[in-house]
Amino acid sequence: MTITYDDFAKLDIKVAKIIATEKIPGKTKIIKGTIDLGGETRNLIIGGAQYFAPEELIGKTVIAITNLEPKTVGGVESNAMLLAADLNDKPYWLTVDESIPLGTKIK
Template sequence: MTTVSYDDFAKLDLRVAKIISTEPIEGKSRIIKGKIDLGGDDQRDVIIGGAQYFQPDEIVGKTVIVLANLEPKTMAGVESNAMLLAADVDDKPYWLTVTEDVALGSPIK
């Protein structure tokens, strides 16, 4: 296992977000386009993987944990501006979330 310093960990901007919309990406079966709300006026497009396990609208409204300061990446013509965090079991995502009502944009420390 690779270890990281606390200083490296502190660079990660992990926050609470809500998936507010999703849509299929033409010609893609494993990824979809989503929009997340990080609170305030901060809404971002993201690529969401594991789409073969759910219909796009099934995850709308889900509160998730995201890496908000990940360098943008374009896939299938969509620029993703954050990454949803998930446990990966046999390539199926299990989205990390919070168990209580937490304000969108709240930092994870």
């Protein structure tokens, strides 16, 4: 499937930092995370929790789509989505150099 540039331009993709994570009771593949978008924080669901401890993600500078419709998963409202490469169902989070200001728009 292909999309137009106009479709891509609708995505609000920004640099974010994972500032908090916590396990969700009864869930083994997802955790709750909080990201800093440079003056704004958001909660989201982070998948792949079976491959890492929640605290391993804290401090990572990642790429997030921030204008997706909110979705509740595991009792947590997710207000963004982190971008990751997927190898055998294991996520590898897309990151940038830490000197890029949080909230910087990805084009």
